[in-house]
Amino acid sequence: MxxxxxxxxxxxxxxxxxxxxxxxxxxxxxxxxIPDATLSPSDELSAELQRCKALAPEDGEDPHCRAAWEANRRRFFGKPTLSPSEGAAP
Missing domain, CATH: 1.20.5 (Single alpha-helices involved in coiled-coils or other helix-helix interfaces)
Structure with missing residues (x-):
């Protein structure tokens, strides 16, 4: 060769x-x-948390993100949760 x-x-x-x-x-x-039309409330929360993770530090006071993080904490500790679209208290 x-x-x-x-x-x-x-x-x-x-x-x-x-x-x-x-x-x-x-x-x-x-x-x-994941098709958006088939998102369950849990998937909706996960999608919102992913969006919030992508925000810049100066956007950390986004009220939707604060509500999503609160809903995630409540879900983690086994408390009743509100979906981010229902507007959990910030």
Whole structure:
């Protein structure tokens, strides 16, 4: 085998690896996607908490986020919860 054949085989293997990684990444993204129309109140709270985590520190006083964190604390400690859309007291 000369250098050209080795380079060609290496390029084909690398291209195959890139294709395999790209195909795997797409399936994982689809598996993690949750349709918004089927969210239960618990999923709605989780979605709101994820949104709040993405906010900048200066946005930390968002009343919806404070209500969501309070609802999450109540859920964690086994107390009755209000969904964030019902407006738990901040």
């Amino acid at each position: 000369d250098r050209l054949e080795i380079a060609l085989i290496t390029a084909i293997l690398i291209a195959g690896l890139f294709v395999a990684v790209a195909m795997t990444g797409d399936r994982r993204a689809d598996a993690l996607a």
